[in-house]
Amino acid sequence: MAEDLDDLLDEVESKFIRPDPLKLDKDKRSKGGGGSGGTTQSNDWNRIQAKENLRSTDTFKKEDLDSLINEIFEEPSFDQKPLQKLKSKSSGHTSVRASLQDPHKSCSPVYLGGSTVLSGIGTHTSQRACDHLRCIACDFRVVSYNDYMWDKSCDYLFFRNNMPEFHKLKTKLVKKKGTRAYACQCSWRTIEDLTDLQADHQLRWVCGKH
DSSP: OOHHHHHHHHIIIIIIIIOHHHHHHHHHHHTTSHEEEHHHHHHHHHHHHHHHHHHHHHHHHHHHHHHHHHHHHHHGGGGGHHHHHHHHHHHHHHHHHHHHHOOOOBBBSEEEEOTOOOOOOOBBOOOBBOEEEEEEETBOEEEEEEEEEETOOOOOOHHHHHOHHHHHHHGGEEEEEEEEEESSOOOOOEEESEEEGOOOTTEEEEOOOO
């Protein structure tokens, strides 16, 4: 019973699903009586098989070519992130370089002056009184008061005990128009005219940069 069923399935497959080329060729030869007619049919069958094989090969090549083209066009998306990282890094270097090129400016030379002398960054061409002075001896910022002068009774202990509170310092300040009173915790000066700081060798004041 099982053998009959297998034979039946083989027969159905050979006739309707996928005919066996060798069996078909034998059938054609037997029908043709082994003559020239059978040879012609066999040759036709071989040509048909060759065309089908060539068509399947061309289809396979076409599919491979399409996949290869898709891979090529997908390649550039790989490089987008590295380019963005490179741009971000270059922008970071630009900001650092800009900060290095713009340091705080210092007075050169450093000037002192009365209340009529403008304050700011002093240079040879723009002679201004420095308003960012600092003492390197006591490490205090130098204060200044326009139209005031220091009383002659001022001494080291007075500034040592009262700097930098103005309500205590004003007890030794005398009003005088055109002058400017400078002081740190260890030194003090009353200046009326434009004066180069290097001319006073006792002062340890420097420009604290603007």
